Amino acid sequence: MQGIPVEPFINSGVVQSTSSKGYVWLFLDKNKIVVASNTYRHDDHYELLKILREHFALEVLGPVPKELEPLVALAKPAAVEAVKPPSKPVQIVKRFSARDPLEDVVVSVLEALGFSVKVDHRIVSRAGTEVEVDVWAEKAVGDMRFAIYASCKNWDRPVEVGVVREEFGRILQLPFIPHVRVIVAPFFTESAKKEAYADGFVVIETGEKAAEENLEKVYQRVYEKLNKLFMGVVPKWMQELAEKARTIAEEIKKLSEELEKAAGIAR
Structure with a gap:
């Protein structure tokens, strides 16, 4: 879905009824994807979001599930306008007080x-x-x-x-x-x-x-x-699903760029 929804919509019966059937709600906003946390199921959706993260910045609407924290931390930072100072790069290597x-x-x-x-x-x-x-x-x-x-x-x-x-x-x-x-x-x-x-x-x-x-x-x-x-x-069917997800991610990205172009939004 294009654009970021308001909170009442996230808690509406439409969202709740579809999420109970295993659907995850994703919202596209420019070059980022926002996940409705109350529709996320780790076993069903983690691999898909991991693939999408390679193409988009990833954010969570609502409390961040513990299993999603590594993906959100590693998400590509959203592009910033020239007038804004450059964002600090995400530190992908955490420090765990290891000896080495x-x-x-x-x-x-x-x-x-x-x-x-x-x-x-x-x-x-x-x-x-x-x-x-x-x-x-x-x-x-x-x-x-x-x-x-x-x-x-x-x-x-x-x-x-x-x-x-x-x-x-x-x-x-x-x-x-x-x-x-x-x-x-x-x-x-x-x-x-x-x-x-x-x-x-x-x-x-x-x-x-x-x-x-x-x-x-x-x-x-x-x-x-x-x-x-x-x-x-992983099983062949899962590899094929991952490949389809990559293709969908690329198509979503192209669609987002076309919508921005049509609306006259400059990156």
Whole structure:
């Protein structure tokens, strides 16, 4: 729907009756999309909004659902007029008081992908001793708890075979074996990569050590790898739905530009 509605409309019977059937109400205003929070259902609408966010700024009308906070935080800032001062860029890498900036990057990526995340997390092993995990992420999938183990090696030297074997041994000590295990580092030796793949690790090579001046660049590399991983394992019908959603988003954007042009609205 074009334009931002008033509050009585959002709480009207029309909106409530359609949302009870699984519809989410979206309102287009120039280059942003506003979501009516009282019609949002996380399981049904999150993937669609994640795709739309790539093309539009995203805002929420009403209380922001907790699951939508990462998307709203990462939304592209709306274009501003020349007479206004430039808006401050959105900080996509949050700081979690981690020991290393690479851990902050990985936590930020997993949060953006909808996971609940813990950094420098201590888990009691099967032997009763503590195992510290750089990043531990979880998401409820139906009645299953989907878990990710991530080891961050923000080193000046490449990760070698011995490190991979040590990480694999640590995972075997855990009382709950994670569904996905990830090693993130600037560089790996070829033998370490082969060992990691053989042990079922996802290898993410950032190409440079994470530091304050390149956090967003490293974030994009980690996000791209993990996002492709999760999109690659979803059912074909869901991938087709995502592609349709991208097409619709592009069409909505074109329609918005045409409406603005017809109304004589300059960006």
